Amino acid sequence: MADPNKLPSGGANGSADDAPGLFDEPSVAGPTAAKSQGRSAGPASTGLNSDASAYFHPGAHAPLAVRMRPRNLDEVVGQDHLLAPGAPLRRLVEGGGDTSVILFGPPGTGKTTLASLISAATGRHFEALSALNAGVKEVRAVIDTARRTLVNQGIQTVLFIDEVHRFSKTQQDALLGAVENRIVLLVAATTENPSFSVVSPLLSRSLLLQLQSLDDEAVGTLIDRALTDERGLNGRVSMTDDARKQLIALAAGDARRSLTYLEAAAEAVADGEQITAESLANSINRAVVRYDRDGDQHYDVTSAFIKSVRGSDVDAALHYLARMIEGGEDPRFIARRIVILASEDIGMADPTALQTAVAAAQAVALIGMPEARLTLAQATIHLATAPKSNSVISAIDGALKDVRSGKTGPVPPHLRDGHYSGAKDLGHAVDYIYPHNDPMGVVAQQYPPDQLVGTDYFVPSNHGRENGMAEYLGRIRRIIRGSRRKSK
Known part of the structure; x- marks a missing residue:
């Protein structure tokens, strides 16, 4: 019976969220396009071994984002800083490296695509684990199999782990020996800063590569190719310029999101029709905000909110507040930050700021969302426009320093x-x-x-x-x- 904790070599789930349709896309222009991006033209075939191919390219039933996943370097768009001639990632993709790699970046930037290309290199055996449900037992079983494969057949195993930050310390520690001795070539992907989510010994044994959000041009190219490529919509529908601009804006540098939205919009119109800005908006309930309550994005947006209030930029503060709200942040967390801000960055320059902040926290607990957005906004506006002083925190920290020093x-x-x-x-x-x-x-x-x-x-x-x-x-x-x- 198949192990439910181990992703089968030939399987894949059909979720658009889990499938990296990324910033990558098939090249219509072929070798010419590849050379224009500083990348040599690779072979037309996928180059994937059968196990990896079945996992990363499950077929026509898959979401558009999965179907459009690049099959070679020529089809990759974006991340030129990692794929330049001689770059470590390029050597790995071309089969010339043996260093394990951790790919870190926002959703939809190409982590799983690059993992698939690395897995394709020079006939390595391929295994994949789900960080969501694999335990230490499953990790050790895969490593034992990889060790036997290496000893008996002389073939190294590529072990792909998506969402590696979800692995516990014990699970990550179980990988150390196999990674250090190159029993497996680990290819791990994460949306969270590995410095916070991956154990130091595993970091030190791996090449850490950070991917960047795609620019508008790259996302636009991806959309255009998905509209015409036979793996995509194959010319079934077209798109107005306004709709294209709107889709690029909604994607916000996330290729998977752009293709997910494009697929939804295409399903809403008949063959031969155009996707308009109106039909696109109707097919998408709302833009999915890039904000992970438990991850690095959480800290970045929260930090930007705090610093915008401190800097008296009320408009920026409201923007980051909206991102937290729309991203599903607990309003009580936001309220607590506002209460802290009132004393830390305003203090006695406007003592009523603390009253407003505490009242906002009480109101949030009383009424909840969505009405609490008004209370949070009012408190944010008060604090952002209030005169600023850090005299309170300086005073108490100075007193604490003296007490702690004896x-x-x-x-x-x-x-x-x-x-x-x-x-x-x-x-x-x-x-x-x-x-x-x-x-x-x-x-x-x-x-x-x-x-x-x-x-x-x-x-x-x-x-x-x-x-x-x-x-x-x-x-x-x-x-x-x-x-x-x-x-x-």
Whole structure:
């Protein structure tokens, strides 16, 4: 019985999301097009061994994105920085390298396509594992098979693992020996930054290659070829210029997305008709936002949101807020970030910012989405347009630094707790001056430990409510420190 955790050599799932239709595409122009991109013209055949071919090119029933997957270097569009003559990836694709590789980049940039081309090189045996459901047992079984194949037949195994970041540390560790001893040539693909998701020993044994989102020209070329190529729509429909521009914009550098949308739009029109901007919009519910709540994109967009608010660019802040919302981010997470921003980047320059942020967090918990988008937007606008100051975080971090470095010292005796029998005998709370008994409400009295006397943690800025606060604070400090009673 087939192992359900191991992707069969001749199988593939039909999901457009899992199938890399990428930025790659078949070349209509053949060798001429390849040379224009600095790539030598490869053979017309796929060059894939039968196992890899069946996995990466399952046939006419597959989604458009899968059918249009390149079968040789000539058909690849984009990633020229990785495929230049003599580049490590090019050598691997041409069968001249033995180094395992981790392909890292956004969805739809060619990771699985390049993996298929590497797997095609020089007759290596091919195996694939699903990182979603394969355990350590399955990993070790594949490695054992690869070891026997190498010993008995002298053939190395290409092991393809998509979404490798989903492997646990234990699963990744199980690969180390086989990768180091070149029992397998690992080809792993991930949308997440490997520095955060792949164990260091595996990283050090592999070539890490970062793929970039496709530019509009590359996506446009892919669309044009998919419309005419016999593996694609084979000229069944055409597309208006406006629709083409709209599709390129919706793709946002993701080739798989462009082909998925194109296929949906083509299915909505009759043979011989044109796909218009209107019919394209009608066939697509909404643009799929590139945002992974658990991955690198999550941190990038969140970081951009925070920095836009801090930088007072309200429009950019709203843009990144929209991306988080549309990407399915938990609104409570967004609200928490807004609350933190209110104190960290605004603070006393506009104390009402924290009130707005806390109210927004409470409202999000109360009403939920989609209405909570209004609350989050209002809080974002308030914080982005508010005067900025980092005096609060600077103050508390300065105080924490001193405490952690040992600058503490005993609490002055007159400030100690005097509400118990015998406290006065110890000198606790003796001669404490109650400030409210003074007409000014401020008295000369030592508050900090001796070694911190005269230390200023809070330094107000000249922004917002903090403007002018320095003068007031200076007067208060002079009174307090003027004829201070020293602790004993």
